[in-house]
Amino acid sequence: MEIRLEDMEDFARGAAFLGTGGGGDPYIGRLLAENAIKQYGAPKVITADELDDDANVLTAAMLGSPPVLLEKGCSGEDLDLAINRLEEKLGRKADAIMPIEIGGVNSTLPIMAAARLGLPLVDADGMGRAFPEIQMVTFSVYGCSATPLVITDEHLNSVVVETHDAKRAEDFVRAVAIQMGLSVMISAYPLTGKQVKDYAVHGTMSLALGIGQAIREGRLKENPVDRLIDYLRTTPYYNHAKVLFDGKVTDLKRETTRGFAIGHCHLEALDNSGRKMEVTFQNEHLVARENGEIRAIVPDLICMIDRETAEPVPVEHLRYGQRLKVIGTSAAPIMRTPEALEVFGPHKFGLDAEFTPIEELK
Amino acid sequence: MEIRLEDMEDFARGAAFLGTGGGGDPYIGRLLAENAIKQYGAPKVITADELDDDANVLTAAMLGSPPVLLEKGCSGEDLDLAINRLEEKLGRKADAIMPIEIGGVNSTLPIMAAARLGLPLVDADGMGRAFPEIQMVTFSVYGCSATPLVITDEHLNSVVVETHDAKRAEDFVRAVAIQMGLSVMISAYPLTGKQVKDYAVHGTMSLALGIGQAIREGRLKENPVDRLIDYLRTTPYYNHAKVLFDGKVTDLKRETTRGFAIGHCHLEALDNSGRKMEVTFQNEHLVARENGEIRAIVPDLICMIDRETAEPVPVEHLRYGQRLKVIGTSAAPIMRTPEALEVFGPHKFGLDAEFTPIEELK
Numbered sequence: 117m118e119i120r121l122e123d124m125e126d127f128a129r130g131a132a133f134l135g136t137g138g139g140g141d142p143y144i145g146r147l148l149a150e151n152a153i154k155q156y157g158a159p160k161v162i163t164a165d166e167l168d169d170d171a172n173v174l175t176a177a178m179l180g181s182p183p184v185l186l187e188k189g190c191s192g193e194d195l196d197l198a199i200n201r202l203e204e205k206l207g208r209k210a211d212a213i214m215p216i217e218i219g220g221v222n223s224t225l226p227i228m229a230a231a232r233l234g235l236p237l238v239d240a241d242g243m244g245r246a247f248p249e250i251q252m253v254t255f256s257v258y259g260c261s262a263t264p265l266v267i268t269d270e271h272l273n274s275v276v277v278e279t280h281d282a283k284r285a286e287d288f289v290r291a292v293a294i295q296m297g298l299s300v301m302i303s304a305y306p307l308t309g310k311q312v313k314d315y316a317v318h319g320t321m322s323l324a325l326g327i328g329q330a331i332r333e334g335r336l337k338e339n340p341v342d343r344l345i346d347y348l349r350t351t352p353y354y355n356h357a358k359v360l361f362d363g364k365v366t367d368l369k370r371e372t373t374r375g376f377a378i379g380h381c382h383l384e385a386l387d388n389s390g391r392k393m394e395v396t397f398q399n400e401h402l403v404a405r406e407n408g409e410i411r412a413i414v415p416d417l418i419c420m421i422d423r424e425t426a427e428p429v430p431v432e433h434l435r436y437g438q439r440l441k442v443i444g445t446s447a448a449p450i451m452r453t454p455e456a457l458e459v460f461g462p463h464k465f466g467l468d469a470e471f472t473p474i475e476e477l478k
Numbered sequence: 479m480e481i482r483l484e485d486m487e488d489f490a491r492g493a494a495f496l497g498t499g500g501g502g503d504p505y506i507g508r509l510l511a512e513n514a515i516k517q518y519g520a521p522k523v524i525t526a527d528e529l530d531d532d533a534n535v536l537t538a539a540m541l542g543s544p545p546v547l548l549e550k551g552c553s554g555e556d557l558d559l560a561i562n563r564l565e566e567k568l569g570r571k572a573d574a575i576m577p578i579e580i581g582g583v584n585s586t587l588p589i590m591a592a593a594r595l596g597l598p599l600v601d602a603d604g605m606g607r608a609f610p611e612i613q614m615v616t617f618s619v620y621g622c623s624a625t626p627l628v629i630t631d632e633h634l635n636s637v638v639v640e641t642h643d644a645k646r647a648e649d650f651v652r653a654v655a656i657q658m659g660l661s662v663m664i665s666a667y668p669l670t671g672k673q674v675k676d677y678a679v680h681g682t683m684s685l686a687l688g689i690g691q692a693i694r695e696g697r698l699k700e701n702p703v704d705r706l707i708d709y710l711r712t713t714p715y716y717n718h719a720k721v722l723f724d725g726k727v728t729d730l731k732r733e734t735t736r737g738f739a740i741g742h743c744h745l746e747a748l749d750n751s752g753r754k755m756e757v758t759f760q761n762e763h764l765v766a767r768e769n770g771e772i773r774a775i776v777p778d779l780i781c782m783i784d785r786e787t788a789e790p791v792p793v794e795h796l797r798y799g800q801r802l803k804v805i806g807t808s809a810a811p812i813m814r815t816p817e818a819l820e821v822f823g824p825h826k827f828g829l830d831a832e833f834t835p836i837e838e839l840k
Contacts, residue, residue, distance in 0.1 A: 271641075271646075272642070273646055274640045274641075275637060275650055275654075276638035277636075277637050277638075278635065278636045279636075280633060284633075284635055284657075287657045288635070288654045288657050291654055292650045294653065295646075295649045295650050295653045
């Protein structure tokens with residue numbers, strides 16, 4: 117894969133789809149990455165196979181509530197500082213940067229970081245989607261430590277956290293992030309090349325680009341939603357893809373609380389069938405129910421897109437009256453194991469439901 | 479000054495007095511220090527003058543809500559870890575340990591830390607009393623950085639904070655401390671020997687011991703309250719000392735909220751004169767009002783003691799019906815400057831009142 121400036125719009129659109137409603141506004145993230153590429157050149161993108169087994173791979177991301185990032189932005193220096201402080205703590209420079217999540221702005225911020233620091237970027241991430249909490253990552257599932265980790269704010273204040281388990285790190289980081297204004301930069305999960313090879317969700321930067329391209333191509337030739345679904349069905353993870361619902365937004369509740377954007381969105385079918393869908397979210401969409409029946413549930417992906425243009429609509433841009441299609445897809449197999457469901461299955465979001473793969477649901 | 483095991487009871491009692499209601503239970507702190515002295519030997523106590531100007535002096539303390547410390551205790555390893563992580567961050571070993579506050583348990587925890595680590599202990603602190611927040615220290619007033627600082631919990635999780643100002647450090651640390659269970663170990667304000675010489679409140683460990691001894695001696699011979707007042711009047715800081723009130727507790731409100739023990743205590747005079755006193759606190763006593771008129775106010779010291787034995791009664795041990803004397807004393811001159819009042823004067827505690835020295839009040 118190569119990151120070209122002219123691909124950034126497609127890439128950010130694909131990343132917004134994989135953000136499943138969360139992960140932050142792709143437009144902001146795209147501008148930040150484009151600026152960095154113009155100023156420092158595009159980072160080299162490598163596959164995990166190209167890493168030495170003992171390479172030092174650091175992740176780069178923002179953490180907090182996406183609607184806040186929209187207003188606050190980020191300078192780049194804050195993310196540099198997070199990475200540099202982590203290098204300092206580890207006593208070792210980074211050999212490569214990797215997204216921790218491919219969904220939303222956290223797909224593009226690592227491009228900015230890699231460009232600014234002159235480091236290669238690994239075509240992989242820790243979930244093949246987005247998730248709201250630090251421990252909700254394959255690396256955590258399979259025993260890699262989330263810490264030491266560093267968070268920084270726009271004033272270049274920094275906090276280094278070391279804990280015995282990732283959930284405690286999440287507790288501490290969330291508390292500080294709220295004090296910092298709820299949109300902070302983070303470098304976490306220092307990994308060896310071997311750990312990346314074994315536990316990452318691979319090729320997800322390429323997949324984000326592919327999704328964005330499919331939507332754009334669809335707009336030129338045919339129905340972009342159909343083209344998107346066709347493309348998803350060719351991918352190794354998102355192959356069980358379907359349109360779950362076609363409707364308009366009739367009710368929306370969205371609160372920034374406990375450090376997250378939490379709420380639900382109700383849709384009514386456009387075909388006057390009276391069918392209704394409710395989608396609940398904690399930054400990301402968690403479960404889609406049609407007339408009370410589950411149609412898709414975490415960790416499988418649920419994304420709202422404009423019903424005409426297939427443009428992904430993040431939670432912070434949901435509006436009353438919008439006409440949307442709700443798309444569901446399977447998650448990567450490594451995200452659906454019993455161990456993985458222990459970390460980010462439905463129960464972990466307070467849902468009173470078991471995970472059922474989307475391909476087994478109506 | 480020398481720390482002898484047989485002095486610890488007096489020392490802890492004096493430190494409880496200087497805790498002005500807060501600073502944590504002296505009994506717990508004494509047990510911890512005594513155990514450490516028995517196991518590792520008493521640390522050498524030095525004056526600030528004995529420090530090299532470029533010596534690396536680290537403080538050691540607990541932070542949180544004293545009533546929680548009472549239940550949770552501390553192992554010693556947690557405080558060692560805080561100091562070691564700060565040394566690691568600074569790239570330099572500590573040359574000496576110093577209390578950040580002499581009031582309450584934070585007078586005895588540095589004894590434990592110095593004993594465990596084999597380091598000398600400086601006979602000085604950053605306020606000559608106790609205060610609830612990180613920035614409320616002379617070093618902060620006079621331009622020394624509170625950070626890098628480290629907090630640790632009983633599970634040996636750690637958090638390193640670097641900020642541009644001490645109040646932000648307080649915000650971050652308080653948020654994490656609440657997550658950690660509201661009683662955590664902290665090493666902060668890394669200082670040079672020169673800074674300690676210039677900005678510390680000197681000799682306060684000796685003064686704590688002197689106060690405790692005066693109370694004990696008073697119990698053997700005469701009225702311990704009178705003996706205490708006589709002793710305070712010989713000291714360089716607490717010389718404006720008086721009994722503000724003699725009464726019983728008629729109302730008590732004490733809540734653990736925002737990370738502090740906050741509330742008020744009402745007393746009624748025992749002489750049936752109908753006089754009433756209200757003392758409000760945020761961990762430490764803030765202001766004492768008699769029939770609405772201010773008798774003493776921060777940063778001057780307000781302490782409640784048993785009216786017969788002169789035993790200091792910390793906020794967490796206040797009870798309805800207790801018969802107490804309320805003592806007020808002046809604070810060290812370095813604590814009463816306009817710059818100092820900007821950091822820990824009445825307004826900083828939300829009080830709608832100006833500081834007036836106790837010697838100028840009725």
